[in-house]
Amino acid sequence: MSGALSFENVDEIGHVAGVDTSKVAVDIVDEDILTRITIGQMVAIQGVTELEHLIGIVDRVTRGVRDSLPDPNEGDELFIGTVFKDSIRVVLIGTYRSVDGSKKNTFKRGADSFPQINKRVYNIQGKNLQRFMSLLSADIPSGEQLKLGAFVSDANADAIASGDKFFQRHAAILGSTGSGKSWAVALILERSAKLKYPNIVVFDMHGEYSPLADVEKGGFARRYRIAGPADLEKDDDDLIFLPYWLLNRDEMLSMILDRSDQNAPNQASRFTSHVRELKDAFLVSQGRDAIRKTFTVDSPIPYEIDDLVRRLDGDDTAKKTGAQGREIKGDWEGKLTRFVSRLKARLEDRRYGFMFQPTKSALHYDWLSEQLFKILCSDTKSGIKIVDFSEVPSDILPVVTGTFARLIFDVQFWMQPSSRTPVAIFCDEAHLYLPVKEDADSVEKQALRNFERIAKEGRKYGLSLVVVSQRPADVSKTILSQCNNFLALRLTNDTDQSVVKRLVPDAMAAMTDLLPLLDVGEAFLLGDAVLLPTRIRLDAPAIQPNSATRPFWKEWSSTVSQADAIRQGIENLRGQTRLPEIAR
Ligand SMILES: Nc1ncnc2c1ncn2[C@@H]1O[C@H](COP(=O)(O)OP(=O)(O)OP(=O)(O)O)[C@@H](O)[C@H]1O
Numbered sequence: 001m002s003g004a005l006s007f008e009n010v011d012e013i014g015h016v017a018g019v020d021t022s023k024v025a026v027d028i029v030d031e032d033i034l035t036r037i038t039i040g041q042m043v044a045i046q047g048v049t050e051l052e053h054l055i056g057i058v059d060r061v062t063r064g065v066r067d068s069l070p071d072p073n074e075g076d077e078l079f080i081g082t083v084f085k086d087s088i089r090v091v092l093i094g095t096y097r098s099v100d101g102s103k104k105n106t107f108k109r110g111a112d113s114f115p116q117i118n119k120r121v122y123n124i125q126g127k128n129l130q131r132f133m134s135l136l137s138a139d140i141p142s143g144e145q146l147k148l149g150a151f152v153s154d155a156n157a158d159a160i161a162s163g164d165k166f167f168q169r170h171a172a173i174l175g176s177t178g179s180g181k182s183w184a185v186a187l188i189l190e191r192s193a194k195l196k197y198p199n200i201v202v203f204d205m206h207g208e209y210s211p212l213a214d215v216e217k218g219g220f221a222r223r224y225r226i227a228g229p230a231d232l233e234k235d236d237d238d239l240i241f242l243p244y245w246l247l248n249r250d251e252m253l254s255m256i257l258d259r260s261d262q263n264a265p266n267q268a269s270r271f272t273s274h275v276r277e278l279k280d281a282f283l284v285s286q287g288r289d290a291i292r293k294t295f296t297v298d299s300p301i302p303y304e305i306d307d308l309v310r311r312l313d314g315d316d317t318a319k320k321t322g323a324q325g326r327e328i329k330g331d332w333e334g335k336l337t338r339f340v341s342r343l344k345a346r347l348e349d350r351r352y353g354f355m356f357q358p359t360k361s362a363l364h365y366d367w368l369s370e371q372l373f374k375i376l377c378s379d380t381k382s383g384i385k386i387v388d389f390s391e392v393p394s395d396i397l398p399v400v401t402g403t404f405a406r407l408i409f410d411v412q413f414w415m416q417p418s419s420r421t422p423v424a425i426f427c428d429e430a431h432l433y434l435p436v437k438e439d440a441d442s443v444e445k446q447a448l449r450n451f452e453r454i455a456k457e458g459r460k461y462g463l464s465l466v467v468v469s470q471r472p473a474d475v476s477k478t479i480l481s482q483c484n485n486f487l488a489l490r491l492t493n494d495t496d497q498s499v500v501k502r503l504v505p506d507a508m509a510a511m512t513d514l515l516p517l518l519d520v521g522e523a524f525l526l527g528d529a530v531l532l533p534t535r536i537r538l539d540a541p542a543i544q545p546n547s548a549t550r551p552f553w554k555e556w557s558s559t560v561s562q563a564d565a566i567r568q569g570i571e572n573l574r575g576q577t578r579l580p581e582i583a584r
């Protein structure tokens, strides 16, 4: 194979005029050339030998105008007509070699040497660009290729990432509302579904990914739903309950303990002691002696919530016998009243039913392993799981997602390492439950702890996060900074842009200035899944999520609103669930 890059005179754009570590100033030879150069374009700079070129990305284009030059003899200005002094600035990102030892056509990240002054600079365009792009993806073994779309600079060149690297160390998909994140998620899921044993859990906040599970449309995913208020008596296979006994002590207390109550320490300690005893009693009833020796209050072991309420009520009302045999105030008397009533309020609220009114079968010892097998199983038909959280009340959404993610982490953690298979969790609308720590309430802090642990330690246990958000500035910094790959779509807000700017390597920061200018479905892909940060146009997924941007103007001229639909909406609002259609 001949060199992937071979330049002719027409490709030459200028020569090196200055070098400042990773940035190179290039003087442009011909004023026409400048008009053809855009930010983000790739250029090659002649290296020390014929066989080597340094590859860079244009990050600034400037035109200076000079009208005169000083006359060295007179010291006076000598007018010589208008002179353009065009220059560009290039960020060095890699080294290309046409021959490298025994190998041909290699590209590696990072510049091996600094360019020398006056070396020629070429535009990488046309055939050179196509060959160079395929060289980049050729480096990714075919079994590992994740095709996301095409390069914006050349629609014929496929944009391919390493599927392994994309998931290995967490990824983030960021962009303003309507920029194409959900479509990108659907696309990645679709590509993953082509594998034999994909294992992905999608946290779907709006129920928008359900078409992906629609068999009639060619769907490839399994859909599950956190049980809503209307589902509590059902035992459907696709309903998910997260019974209270799955929650560890802190998760449970984050929902029912009011830390500003002066009796909070008493309440927490009585709660802990009773839950431990109830779990122990359950283990006794099941004959699980081995587990009894080592379990803790945080272990997911069933117990009856009514028993807990009874015990707490007992504490709250019990008197004790004083020195003279007289009845005096009990140790906990009156101290648990508020705690018990907060707990009871949760138990009665049907919106929290998936947690506090689980089906009877959810109190069986083996229930948890059956449930988690559904969530973690990875055959072709059910490896991609969409979990619909749309009916979960927003105030406890963080605990629910957090507990769910923690369970997956815990199972991965405790599983025999040799039998572990990798799992990825897609966190759509992550700003809703992974907020910045300073702004988090107790429920959110609890969820953050779980997700931050996955972000920090998940890699070792084959668990990866894909964080998706329209407000990167509102998403936990700890979690975002653990992400190694970014799909950055159009981002219009300043604060959000600066978050992305801080996350990407310095040399790439200038590219983030282009974020507000990207088209819908266009993105920068950067991170270790690609050799070079690139601007790509994402493919449209075959099955699209229910997230269509409505054509207001068109619909206002064609579609009338319906009284029945509004009536139905109000009934759903009252019932806090999407009821089957009401009779007219
Ligand atoms: N790759 C693409 N190619 C063409 N059109 C696209 C692409 N991605 C998205 N769109 C268009 O943009 C619309 C919105 O996309 P999407 O639902 O993915 O946005 P989003 O970023 O998830 O927004 P939100 O943050 O509000 O959820 C789609 O309905 C579609 O019309």
Ligand SMILES: [Mg+2]
Residues within 6 Å of the ligand: 181, 182, 183, 547
């Ligand atoms: Mg979306």
